[in-house]
Amino acid sequence: MARIVMKFGGTSLADLDRIRNVAWRVKREADAGHQIAVVVSAMAGQTNQLVDWTNQLSPLHDPREYDVVVASGEQVTSGLLAIALQTIGVKARSWQGWQIPLVSRGAHGKARIDRIETEALADGLGRGEVAVVSGFQGMMPDRRIATLGRGGSDTSAVALAAALHAERCDIYTDVDGVYTCDPRIVAKARKLDKITYEEMLELASLGAKVLQTRSVELAMNHGVRLRVLSSFADGPGTLVVDEAEIVEKEVVSGIAYSRDEAKITLARVADRPGVAAAIFGPLADASVNVDMIVQNVSEDGKTTDLTFTVTKADFDRAVKVIEDNRKILAYSELKPDPRVVKVSVIGVGMRSHAGVALTMFRTLADKGINIQVISTSEIKISVLIDEEYLELALRALHSAYGLDAA
Amino acid sequence: MARIVMKFGGTSLADLDRIRNVAWRVKREADAGHQIAVVVSAMAGQTNQLVDWTNQLSPLHDPREYDVVVASGEQVTSGLLAIALQTIGVKARSWQGWQIPLVSRGAHGKARIDRIETEALADGLGRGEVAVVSGFQGMMPDRRIATLGRGGSDTSAVALAAALHAERCDIYTDVDGVYTCDPRIVAKARKLDKITYEEMLELASLGAKVLQTRSVELAMNHGVRLRVLSSFADGPGTLVVDEAEIVEKEVVSGIAYSRDEAKITLARVADRPGVAAAIFGPLADASVNVDMIVQNVSEDGKTTDLTFTVTKADFDRAVKVIEDNRKILAYSELKPDPRVVKVSVIGVGMRSHAGVALTMFRTLADKGINIQVISTSEIKISVLIDEEYLELALRALHSAYGLDAA
Numbered sequence: 115m116a117r118i119v120m121k122f123g124g125t126s127l128a129d130l131d132r133i134r135n136v137a138w139r140v141k142r143e144a145d146a147g148h149q150i151a152v153v154v155s156a157m158a159g160q161t162n163q164l165v166d167w168t169n170q171l172s173p174l175h176d177p178r179e180y181d182v183v184v185a186s187g188e189q190v191t192s193g194l195l196a197i198a199l200q201t202i203g204v205k206a207r208s209w210q211g212w213q214i215p216l217v218s219r220g221a222h223g224k225a226r227i228d229r230i231e232t233e234a235l236a237d238g239l240g241r242g243e244v245a246v247v248s249g250f251q252g253m254m255p256d257r258r259i260a261t262l263g264r265g266g267s268d269t270s271a272v273a274l275a276a277a278l279h280a281e282r283c284d285i286y287t288d289v290d291g292v293y294t295c296d297p298r299i300v301a302k303a304r305k306l307d308k309i310t311y312e313e314m315l316e317l318a319s320l321g322a323k324v325l326q327t328r329s330v331e332l333a334m335n336h337g338v339r340l341r342v343l344s345s346f347a348d349g350p351g352t353l354v355v356d357e358a359e360i361v362e363k364e365v366v367s368g369i370a371y372s373r374d375e376a377k378i379t380l381a382r383v384a385d386r387p388g389v390a391a392a393i394f395g396p397l398a399d400a401s402v403n404v405d406m407i408v409q410n411v412s413e414d415g416k417t418t419d420l421t422f423t424v425t426k427a428d429f430d431r432a433v434k435v436i437e438d439n440r441k442i443l444a445y446s447e448l449k450p451d452p453r454v455v456k457v458s459v460i461g462v463g464m465r466s467h468a469g470v471a472l473t474m475f476r477t478l479a480d481k482g483i484n485i486q487v488i489s490t491s492e493i494k495i496s497v498l499i500d501e502e503y504l505e506l507a508l509r510a511l512h513s514a515y516g517l518d519a520a
Numbered sequence: 521m522a523r524i525v526m527k528f529g530g531t532s533l534a535d536l537d538r539i540r541n542v543a544w545r546v547k548r549e550a551d552a553g554h555q556i557a558v559v560v561s562a563m564a565g566q567t568n569q570l571v572d573w574t575n576q577l578s579p580l581h582d583p584r585e586y587d588v589v590v591a592s593g594e595q596v597t598s599g600l601l602a603i604a605l606q607t608i609g610v611k612a613r614s615w616q617g618w619q620i621p622l623v624s625r626g627a628h629g630k631a632r633i634d635r636i637e638t639e640a641l642a643d644g645l646g647r648g649e650v651a652v653v654s655g656f657q658g659m660m661p662d663r664r665i666a667t668l669g670r671g672g673s674d675t676s677a678v679a680l681a682a683a684l685h686a687e688r689c690d691i692y693t694d695v696d697g698v699y700t701c702d703p704r705i706v707a708k709a710r711k712l713d714k715i716t717y718e719e720m721l722e723l724a725s726l727g728a729k730v731l732q733t734r735s736v737e738l739a740m741n742h743g744v745r746l747r748v749l750s751s752f753a754d755g756p757g758t759l760v761v762d763e764a765e766i767v768e769k770e771v772v773s774g775i776a777y778s779r780d781e782a783k784i785t786l787a788r789v790a791d792r793p794g795v796a797a798a799i800f801g802p803l804a805d806a807s808v809n810v811d812m813i814v815q816n817v818s819e820d821g822k823t824t825d826l827t828f829t830v831t832k833a834d835f836d837r838a839v840k841v842i843e844d845n846r847k848i849l850a851y852s853e854l855k856p857d858p859r860v861v862k863v864s865v866i867g868v869g870m871r872s873h874a875g876v877a878l879t880m881f882r883t884l885a886d887k888g889i890n891i892q893v894i895s896t897s898e899i900k901i902s903v904l905i906d907e908e909y910l911e912l913a914l915r916a917l918h919s920a921y922g923l924d925a926a
Contacts, residue, residue, distance in 0.1 A: 130576055167600055170536055172607040179606070182599035182614050186592040193588035194573055200585070201578040208588050212618065213663055257619055 116281040117149040117239065121249065121271035124158035125288045126345035127191045130198075136345060137198035139286070140244060144204050149239040151278060153249040153271040154195055156187025177222035181251075181261045185211070188248035188267070196246045206244040209235060211251035212259065216270070218252030224263035225252060227270070230277040239278075247274060268329035276336035283338050284351075285325060290344035291352035292317065292324055294517040295369040299505050302518040306367060307350070310357045313367050314340075316460045316494045330354065357462055365463035365470060366515040369508055372456045375405065376429040377486065377498060378436065382417040382446035392442055393420065400435045402428045406456070406489045406498060417446075421487055423498060426452060454486065455504045458496040459511060471495050477514040483507055522687040523555040523645065527655065527677035530564035531694045532751035533597045536604075542751060543604035545692070546650060550610050555645040557684060559655040559677040560601055562593025583628035587657075587667045591617070594654035594673070602652045612650040615641060617657035618665065622676070624658030630669035631658060633676070636683040645684075653680060674735035682742035689744050690757075691731060696750035697758035698723065698730055700923040701775040705911050708924040712773060713756070716763045719773045720746075722866045722900045736760065763868055771869035771876060772921040775914055778862045781811065782835040783892065783904060784842065788823040788852035798848055799826065806841045808834045812862070812895045812904060823852075827893055829904060832858060860892065861910045864902040865917060877901050883920040889913055 120143065122136050136152075144150050155161075164184045168175045192208035199206035211218075214235055218225035235245050249267030252260045262269055268285060275283035290305060292314065297303040309317075311334035318327040324342055333340045333354065343351025357363070383389055390409070397404055407422040424432045433450050436443065464470045474495055478485060483506065487498040499507055512518055526549065528542050542558075550556050561567075570593055574586045598614035605612035617624075620641055624631035641651050655673030658666045668675055674691060681689035696711060698720065703709040715723075717740035724733040730748055739746045739760065749757025763769070789795055796815070803810055813828045830838045839856050842849065870876045880901055884891055889912065893904035905913055918924055 130573060133577070164596065167536060167596075168603055171539070171600060171603045175603045176606055179599040179602040179614055182602070182616070183596050186595045186599075189592045189595070190570065190573075190589050193585040193592075194577060196585040196588070197574055197577045197581045200582050208585055210588070210665075259616075 115147045115149070117151075117278055118143055119151045119153060119271050119275040119278065119280045119283045120286060121153040121267060121284065122155065122286045122345060123267065123288070124155040124161070126286055127154060127156075127195070128158040130194070132345075133191070133194050133198050136195060136286075137202055137204070139345065140195075140199060141202055141204050144244055149242075151235065151239065151245040151247055151274055151280070152195065153247045153267055153274060154188060154191040155249050155267040156191055160187040160190070178258055181222050181225075181259045185248070185251040185259050185261050188250055192246045192248040199244055199246070204244055205242055206246055207238060208246045208248070210248050212253040212257065214247070216252040216273075218254055218260040218262065222254070222258075222260055225254070225260035227252060227262065227273045230273060232277050236278065266326070266328075268326040269332060272329045272332045272336070272338050272340065275338045276332070281339070282341055283333065284341045284343060285329075286343060286345040287324060288344065288346065289324060289342075290347055290349050291342050292354075292368070294367065295508055295512050296371070300369075300508050300512045302509075302512060304517065304519045306352050308353045308355055308360050309367055310360060310462050311354060312357065312462055312493055313460050314354045316458070316491075317368055317370050325354075360462075363463040364461050365467045366459045366461040366517065367463075368460050369511050369515070369517070370458045370460060371504060371508060372458075373501065373504075374425050374427075375423045375454050375456045375498065376426050376432075376450070376452040377421060377423050377454045378429075378432060379419060379421040379449040379451070380436065380443065380445040380447075381419050381449060383420050384444050385416055385418040389443070390420075392439070393436070394422075396435050396439050397424075397432060400431055402432045402435065406487045406496065408487045408489075423454070423456070423487065453501050454498050455501045456496050456498050457504070457507050457511070458494050459515065460494045462493050464493050464495075473514055474511060477510050478507060481506055481510050521553045521555070523557075523684055524549055525557045525559060525677050525681040525684065525686045525689045526692060527559040527673060527690065528561065528692045528751060529673065529694070530561040530567065532692055533560060533562075533601070534564040536600070538751075539597070539600050539604050542601060542692075543608055543610070545751065546601075546605060547608055547610050550650055555648075557641065557645065557651040557653055557680055557686070558601065559653045559673055559680060560594055560597040561655050561673040562597055566593040566596070584664055587628050587665045591654070591657040591665050591667050594656055598652045598654040605650055605652070610650055611648055612652055613644060614652045614654070616654050618659040618663065620653070622658040622679075624660055624666040624668065628660070628664075628666055631660070631666035633658060633668065633679045636679060638683045642684065672732070672734075674732040675738060678735045678738045678742070678744050678746065681744045682738070687745070688747055689739065690747045690749060691735075692749055692751040693730060694750065694752065695730060695748075696753055696755050697748050698760075698774070700773065701914055701918050702777070706775075706914050706918045708915075708918060710923065710925045712758050714759045714761055714766050715773055716766060716868050717760060718763065718868055718899055719866050720760045722864070722897075723774055723776050731760075766868075769869040770867050771873045772865045772867035772923065773869075774866050775917050775921070775923070776864045776866060777910060777914060778864075779907065779910075780831050780833075781829045781860050781862045781904065782832050782838075782856070782858035783827060783829050783860045784835075784838060785825060785827040785855040785857070786842065786849065786851040786853075787825050787855060789826050790850050791822055791824040795849070796826075798845075799842070800828075802841050802845050803830075803838060806837055808838045808841065812893045812902065814893045814895075829860070829862070829893065859907045860904050861907045862902050862904050863910070863913050863917070864900050865921065866900045868899050870899050870901075879920055880917060883916050884913060887912055887916050
């Protein structure tokens, strides 16, 4: 007998039939004798509707009232799933954030979990009662409703698994696991049986939408075994675990991409100390997040070209900031280019293998794909390329690293 | 400066424009220097949708989970109205039942209000903050969400007005007050400026849908001055007050009707002691509520005819109970008839005026309308007639009692 946290997203709870389907999946685990806490999102589309209403009333709405409105979506699904479970003979009750309580801190609308008082919840589990917990929400110390920010239900689930010392946290979603690459682009992509927290973190932050970055971090920090699997099909899914649990490490586990990049090049910037600060200071002041940065070696010893990337959402703002500071920055030309994508190869095995980057560069060169910017970390290599080459690059790299399904 | 409770129903909060409109009405009272608590229902249609979901999952759903699902509707409108108020410069915050707390007791789904702890709420009001309170909901002593039963928001508002010692409880609805008769049928119906609690209670329980019976009872018991007025048009509405506040009492204040009646006659029942118990015992066991009863004087000294009415919803069940007990009841014929309506004239002045009933009987006779059953109380006379004569009867009585608008 184990204690398991199961989390279901909005697509898995989009209507009554899907809620019934979720109830059957929960029943199966409960019948196996496990203690089950289920974390639910709102019905798909519901949160967007509620958010939209608050924005229509005022773009500058009180975030405390935003939380009151938006948290109602999970309240509905928690009650409905509890009823669906009882209907098929599974003892169950719903828990709102304030009832547990799950105490939060920080700012309304993007609160962080401070602590989860598990006593009442664990009592119920001990009586064989499935706890259906509203995800994405908590209560501030002043007893007002808080939400954890978009995608916060994953975080609720992992935090609950940690607090309840659960054996596993199963994240049910609309895909059946984590893939070596996006199967919509790379037909030969394979589902991974296991992946390390570090790799999952890189994948999540590099564009794979399977898990919230924050929830993976939390799982890593608390040693929660995460599993990603489908609500709609049976299968073991993908286990996200500590590196020590994976004996045979892949050099490259997966290839991620992000279309949400835009490139800005400043030609012939003065090559003197302090110039980087002069550029990135105003961008930071304007809340523009800069991702990749590359500065060429100066040819003439006086000027240099500087390239960096920002998200597409920040692109126009970033360009304006740079133009506004033209006099100080003294560049000869500003070259904005939103038509780029970032492609990343990820793998913990990279640490002990040479030649991983070389394979990437050679593969892309063979296909005639120009690398515009490169950035690396211990377990990933990212390159920026022209967006037209995205599919070609992904398929070529997938083959080159031996990831293709047989 | 006074303390006022304002209550808005679902039609008044059906979309964002209407919520904005409500915010302006609240602002007007707040600008007049009053302390304001607003009680809100869910958006029109929302509660029905949520109830429907719980019923689809299981007609025998856990009422505790039903409450979790259904109470979410008021949570949404409370947050949205708080935002709408802030947007036009009115300090406001939302309060859920559990935050106040409004402590309930009794059965989930139809809980009663046990007590309202007004301290935190009154602190906010004292700081000039409008309290936007989710109606229809409370918290059980075990900290689970409770709802007060359909139409419970009126009750929430009156109970809150009593607990806050408010000067007035204004019920905003889609009509501009209480009328002498249904204006859709009687074109000459007049809006009443004032009406007594007792008359309002009779009107509410006899079919006028303006106010919940329970909320009128509560207002009467706690001496809360109620006002019924429109959210969509300006005007003083109708004040529901103690009899002592009305100097010139009308003999008849209003005429109500109900289509929700069905008649059952048992012909030639044995006229002996215990026969009424033999008939109404099994009906009570089957949870059939019997309204009017009339038993004729026996002609032959051995048998009598007995007629009673039930709601249309209980009609089939009542007929079956009577048929099942045919042997014991020994009637010669069962005559079920759902094609009847109940018409009632109501007025506290009746107590001191003779001839009110006579006017009713004579008026109906003049129009050739047969009275099937009569029942009376201190301040009302009800008759059962063929449903075809409803409109004719209402208009004739309205004129006969001098209620027609000039």
